[in-house]
Amino acid sequence: MTTQGGEQMMTVLKRLLLIVVLLVPLAITFFGLQVQTVHVHAQQAMPSGSCNDTVSDDAQLFGNRIVDVVNQAKAVNDSLQADTRVVTVSQNTLAGSSLRDYYYYIQSKCPTWGGSNFVVLVLAKGHEPFLHLGSQFSGKMTAADFQQMVLSIRSEFDSGNYAQATIDLLKQVQKKLSPDYTWIWVTLAVLVVLVAGAVLAVILLRRRRAIAVATNAQEQAIRAKQAAVDASSSLSNKIEELSPRIEVLLALIPAVTATQLRGLFETAKEKASTVQERLGNLLSNPDTNPDSKSLQPAYYAQMQRLYQEVYNEAQEPQYLLHAVETAVQRLERNPQEQIDFHQLTTPGLQQEHPRISRPGYSSESTWQGR
Known part of the structure; x- marks a missing residue:
């Protein structure tokens, strides 16, 4: 029994050894196939192109x-x-x-x-x-x-x-x-609007200032024109008033006095005629009419100067007519009175007489262009 048991054990061991010898090559072959499969799968997973392809x-x-x-x-x-x-x-x-x-x-x-x-x-x-x-x-x-x-x-x-x-x-x-440049465009748009608004405001302010200056200059020229017209009208009225009175006195007063009175009156009329002729030339010329058009302040200043010259020129015949009127009044009271016409026309005496002034200003004010 012992001998038979030993032989059976040896047979089992030999068979196990044979099985192990057969399984080892199979295991090696199996793992080799798995490695190849993983390698093939890795190759398939990579894109067919290179890493540099877009x-x-x-x-x-x-x-x-x-x-x-x-x-x-x-x-x-x-x-x-x-x-x-x-x-x-x-x-x-x-x-x-x-x-x-x-x-x-x-x-x-x-x-x-x-x-x-x-x-x-x-x-x-x-x-x-x-x-x-x-x-x-x-x-x-x-x-x-x-x-x-x-x-x-x-x-x-x-x-x-x-x-x-x-x-x-x-x-x-x-x-x-993409970078968001919206804020830049918005900022630029705001800046453009602000700059445009500022420029427009400056333009409007300058325009308003220019209009105000031009309007003021025009008003000054219109006032100068009106003052010259009033002075000329005053001369005409005074001449018209004194003419019939002098005609009556010439027949009543002494010849010497009559000659002096007539000479002074004719001198005043001649100078008044010169003033009126010059004023008429200004009034008939469209370029010297401050009411007719909108011009630059310099043109209005030139008009003001021309009308002021007429106004100033009208002062002399006005002084002479005042002297004539004084003489007429004295002779009407006493036709035989001896009149010193030289004294009536001296500068000292004339300074006591009122001067022609602009509308809205006292007669004592000296009118000068501004």
């Missing part, structure tokens, strides 16, 4: 419009100073993984794709597009913003127009990430 259309979603997608990606780069990449991946390559995981896997193979200025868009049929933004842009757009962009072009994805959908999506991303 667009890697592994899933063939863009067809003959891949150039348009590349151009739009470059437009994003030029606008944002970014490095934009677009990758498509097939369902087989994903093998159940998410687009986010696929991006991180690519990033592990292309480390530069994690740069701060990178914009990476990953697409696959049946999956929501995935967008990675580098730190330079990540604060300018939220996941909700991207979802809203995708919803706005959902119909293009559903119809299989992936090239156009990708282009439109990149355009929206570009617009969202």
Whole structure:
């Protein structure tokens, strides 16, 4: 019994050893196949292009419009100073993984794709597009913003127009990430309005000031004209009043007195006629009529000067007529009175007589152009 038991044990051990010898090669072969499978899957997971490609259309979603997608990606780069990449991946390559995981896997193979200025868009049929933004842009757009962009072009994805959908999506991303210069334009617009308002205000103030100066100058010229006209009318009235009285006196007074009285009166009339002729020339000339047109202050000042000269010139015949009137009054009381006409026309005596003044000013005021 003991001998038979030992032989059976030896037989079992030999069989176990044979099984172990057979299982070891099978195990080695199995693990080798697993390593090859993982290696093949890793090769399939990488985009067919290189890390330097702007667009890697592994899933063939863009067809003959891949150039348009590349151009739009470059437009994003030029606008944002970014490095934009677009990758498509097939369902087989994903093998159940998410687009986010696929991006991180690519990033592990292309480390530069994690740069701060990178914009990476990953697409696959049946999956929501995935967008990675580098730190330079990540604060300018939220996941909700991207979802809203995708919803706005959902119909293009559903119809299989992936090239156009990708282009439109990149355009929206570009617009969202573009620097917001609205505040600059608003500030500039406000500044322009303020500057324009200030310039307009200055122009209006200057215009109002110019109008006020011109109006004042015109008023001065009109007053000067009226003063000259009044002085001329006063001369005419005085001559008309004295003429018949003198004609009567000439027959009553001595010949010497009559000659002196007539001479003084004729001198006054001649000088008054000169004043009236000069005033008539001014009044008949449209260029010297301050009421007829709007002119520069300098022109009104010139008119004022001309009318003031007429006014000043009218003072002499006015003084002479006053002397004549004084003589007439004395002779009417006593036709035989000896009149000293020289004394009547001396400057000292004439200064006692009232002078012609502007309307609204006392006769004692000396009228000078301002």
